[in-house]
Amino acid sequence: MNSAYNPPFEHDAHIGSFAPLVEEPVVRFQNLTKTYRMDRVQVTALANVSGVIAKAETTFVTGPSGSGKSTLLNIIGMLDQPSSGTLTILDQDVSRLSDRDAADFRARHIGFVFQSFNLIPVLSLRENVEFPLLNRKIASRARRAKAMEYLDAVGLAEFVDRRPGEISGGQRQRVAIARALVTEPTMVIADEPTANLDTKTSRDIIALLDRMKSELSTSIVICTHDTSLITPASAVINIVDGQTAQE
Amino acid sequence: MIWTIALRNVVKNARRSLTTGLAIGVGGLAALLFAGFVTSIWYGVQTSMIQQQGNLQVYRNGYLEFGAANPDEYTIKDWDRVVSLLAADPMLAEELAVITPRIDLAGVAGNAETGNSKTFIGSGVVPAEIDAMSGWDGWQIGQVTPASGLAGGGPDSVIVGVGMARMMGLCGALNVADCSDRPVDAADLAGEEQDFSALVAEESGLADQSLGNDQPQLNLMAATSSGVPNIARVVIEAAEPQAIRAVDNAFVMMHFEQARSLLYGDSQEATALMLQVANPERVDAVKTRVAEVLDQAGLDLGVYHFTEVDPTFDRIFGMFTFMFIVVSAVLAIVIVFTIVNTISMTVVERVKEIGTIRALGFRKGFVRALFLTESVIIGMIGAAIALGSAVVLSNLVNASGLQWTPPSNATPLTVQLMVLDNPVFTAAVVGALVFLAMLAAVLPTFKAANLNIVESLQRA
Ligand SMILES: Nc1ncnc2c1ncn2[C@@H]1O[C@H](COP(=O)(O)OP(=O)(O)O)[C@@H](O)[C@H]1O
Numbered sequence: 001m002n003s004a005y006n007p008p009f010e011h012d013a014h015i016g017s018f019a020p021l022v023e024e025p026v027v028r029f030q031n032l033t034k035t036y037r038m039d040r041v042q043v044t045a046l047a048n049v050s051g052v053i054a055k056a057e058t059t060f061v062t063g064p065s066g067s068g069k070s071t072l073l074n075i076i077g078m079l080d081q082p083s084s085g086t087l088t089i090l091d092q093d094v095s096r097l098s099d100r101d102a103a104d105f106r107a108r109h110i111g112f113v114f115q116s117f118n119l120i121p122v123l124s125l126r127e128n129v130e131f132p133l134l135n136r137k138i139a140s141r142a143r144r145a146k147a148m149e150y151l152d153a154v155g156l157a158e159f160v161d162r163r164p165g166e167i168s169g170g171q172r173q174r175v176a177i178a179r180a181l182v183t184e185p186t187m188v189i190a191d192e193p194t195a196n197l198d199t200k201t202s203r204d205i206i207a208l209l210d211r212m213k214s215e216l217s218t219s220i221v222i223c224t225h226d227t228s229l230i231t232p233a234s235a236v237i238n239i240v241d242g243q244t245a246q247e
Numbered sequence: 248m249i250w251t252i253a254l255r256n257v258v259k260n261a262r263r264s265l266t267t268g269l270a271i272g273v274g275g276l277a278a279l280l281f282a283g284f285v286t287s288i289w290y291g292v293q294t295s296m297i298q299q300q301g302n303l304q305v306y307r308n309g310y311l312e313f314g315a316a317n318p319d320e321y322t323i324k325d326w327d328r329v330v331s332l333l334a335a336d337p338m339l340a341e342e343l344a345v346i347t348p349r350i351d352l353a354g355v356a357g358n359a360e361t362g363n364s365k366t367f368i369g370s371g372v373v374p375a376e377i378d379a380m381s382g383w384d385g386w387q388i389g390q391v392t393p394a395s396g397l398a399g400g401g402p403d404s405v406i407v408g409v410g411m412a413r414m415m416g417l418c419g420a421l422n423v424a425d426c427s428d429r430p431v432d433a434a435d436l437a438g439e440e441q442d443f444s445a446l447v448a449e450e451s452g453l454a455d456q457s458l459g460n461d462q463p464q465l466n467l468m469a470a471t472s473s474g475v476p477n478i479a480r481v482v483i484e485a486a487e488p489q490a491i492r493a494v495d496n497a498f499v500m501m502h503f504e505q506a507r508s509l510l511y512g513d514s515q516e517a518t519a520l521m522l523q524v525a526n527p528e529r530v531d532a533v534k535t536r537v538a539e540v541l542d543q544a545g546l547d548l549g550v551y552h553f554t555e556v557d558p559t560f561d562r563i564f565g566m567f568t569f570m571f572i573v574v575s576a577v578l579a580i581v582i583v584f585t586i587v588n589t590i591s592m593t594v595v596e597r598v599k600e601i602g603t604i605r606a607l608g609f610r611k612g613f614v615r616a617l618f619l620t621e622s623v624i625i626g627m628i629g630a631a632i633a634l635g636s637a638v639v640l641s642n643l644v645n646a647s648g649l650q651w652t653p654p655s656n657a658t659p660l661t662v663q664l665m666v667l668d669n670p671v672f673t674a675a676v677v678g679a680l681v682f683l684a685m686l687a688a689v690l691p692t693f694k695a696a697n698l699n700i701v702e703s704l705q706r707a
């Protein structure tokens with residue numbers, strides 16, 4: 001599936017075209033701070049973190065365990081709100097959206113890949129990939145076709161009717177990637193997507209994400225504590241103790 | 248897709264879904280069977296009463312308020328002409344199956360042989376017509392009231408209550424089952440003073456008259472409309488139990504003509520006209536028409552539904568309806584708690600899935616809808632169990648010929664649980680079960696929808 005792979009997508013604007021060298025970043029975050037109050041102790045998970053996510057690039061967020069990587073990704077992915085600071089996605093300030101508006105924004109612009117895959121166990125692989133399209137006004141036939149197309153792209157076309165419980169962890173994460181991409185989001189957030197996988201499978205998953213990024217011109221944000229997974233030509237945000245550390 | 252997810256989760260947790268469905272089903276079954284019983288009361292008791300007294304009754308205005316104290320002031324004069332008037336109306340002629348007069352009377356009854364006497368209350372009716380009324384089955388429930396037995400005897404025959412027979416010491420003579428006479432010494436009897444109604448009878452020369460058979464006889468004495476005591480000698484045809492003990496102990500039913508001549512002589516008076524409407528759905532229309540006809544004729548008469556005359560039906564039905572409401576409320580509470588528990592368990596098990604769904608951009612409403620749907624499916628399973636088992640069980644009960652005696656009846660009715668006979672009500676019970684499932688799910692679904700996304704995703 002590596003060499004003879006033919007992309008099923010028709011994104012001519014991106015594939016093969018020469019993008020300008022410096023693109024506008026799709027995400028900017030400035031002075032993001034997140035504090036948790038536990039009893040009387042205040043924990044600062046994130047302190048004044050600023051940065052950008054470039055369009056159609058892979059950005060790795062690295063750092064030791066407990067440094068604040070997940071906290072940052074949850075804020076960028078609009079699952080959580082910062083205690084202070086601003087988040088701008090596609091030039092829109094989204095740091096203080098209501099729950100409903102945040103949900104709608106995620107539906108349109110953000111895909112997620114989780115550490116433990118988080119597929120819906122009672123749905124088949126095809127239905128799992130179709131699932132996020134329920135947020136769109138798409139006829140069921142078109143929805144199904146799109147799901148098949150993306151399952152094919154991640155190399156699982158023959159397993160579409162299986163349930164998540166009937167395939168391996170690496171295959172599940174491929175389905176999760178198809179589900180994250182099927183809505184053609186601006187950005188995919190992947191928090192430790194390979195932590196539950198062996199080294200070989202981990203590399204395949206990162207490679208798949210990297211390839212899809214190019215084909216779909218989607219920004220990918222991958223958080224990992226395993227620096228050996230970082231692919232060349234990727235941006236890296238290193239976090240130590242809740243702050244950005246200089247590379 | 249919501250239905251797919253919900254349905255597959257119900258199947259996945261088959262045992263729990265089934266247990267919950269069963270709890271709903273058993274609750275619904277109890278409600279349906281009880282409702283079937285209440286429905287059968289609604290039809291059965293009404294049918295009984297319509298067979299006995301017709302759907303509508305015509306009285307002199309004021310009779311129901313004051314007539315009991317002074318019945319002769321409130322009689323229907325020329326009742327036969329009122330009957331002709333009603334029968335002449337084309338609409339009424341078509342709708343009314345029976346129009347028949349009744350006289351209510353009270354007085355003293357005595358038996359010369361046993362020397363017993365006591366007060367009686369009774370009525371005078373036209374035997375053939377009340378027997379025709381007792382065949383009414385306007386709702387086709389197959390309920391029969393036996394004929395009065397009065398038609399078999401001559402114009403002097405009467406039917407008495409079993410209690411009346413016992414008190415008059417006539418159980419033996421009448422061959423009444425489960426009835427024995429008070430033991431009396433023959434010597435006592437001989438020495439006793441003669442009963443006073445027998446005395447009166449002797450004076451009027453009745454005692455010598457023989458009615459030509461050896462059935463036990465009664466002398467009935469009542470005050471005529473002019474206040475003069477009048478007396479009639481009657482033959483007891485049979486003793487039949489009456490629903491109310493106090494009535495049973497004093498009951499005498501006689502031929503209308505007998506009662507009329509006893510009280511009113513040659514005057515054509517009656518206490519009431521009983522009207523039986525063939526089609527029970529038409530009662531209100533017929534009642535309106537009767538009122539119009541009476542009004543146009545300038546008669547001082549009113550027409551009443553039998554429930555207005557006799558509150559027994561409303562009381563019986565009201566009592567069982569109240570019991571049904573209480574039982575249903577208790578069942579509803581149990582059902583709600585069971586469902587709340589089940590849906591809460593499902594939510595707890597699927598916190599991570601809920602976080603994932605929210606992360607993928609679904610609003611809170613989607614999560615609520617998802618679990619609400621699951622609850623509705625379980626509710627529908629419960630409703631199906633309730634309906635299926637209610638139909639099976641009610642058929643078994645109905646086939647077993649179980650009997651019960653409603654407070655309005657002297658003779659028992661066969662229990663007929665009418666589960667599907669009241670489709671609107673049955674649908675309402677089924678709908679209520681599904682609605683309860685929705686209602687019970689509200690709290691857990693809101694909890695599910697309001698979970699913090701980040702915390703949900705961190706769940707193992
Ligand atoms: N809900 C929370 N309540 C309190 N402290 C938290 C919470 N979530 C994270 N933290 C703390 O914030 C810090 C950063 O956590 P996290 O972002 O998960 O780190 P990482 O993903 O880099 O391992 C840790 O010290 C952690 O204990």
Ligand SMILES: [Mg+2]
Nearest residue numbers: 069070071192
């Ligand atoms: Mg983390």
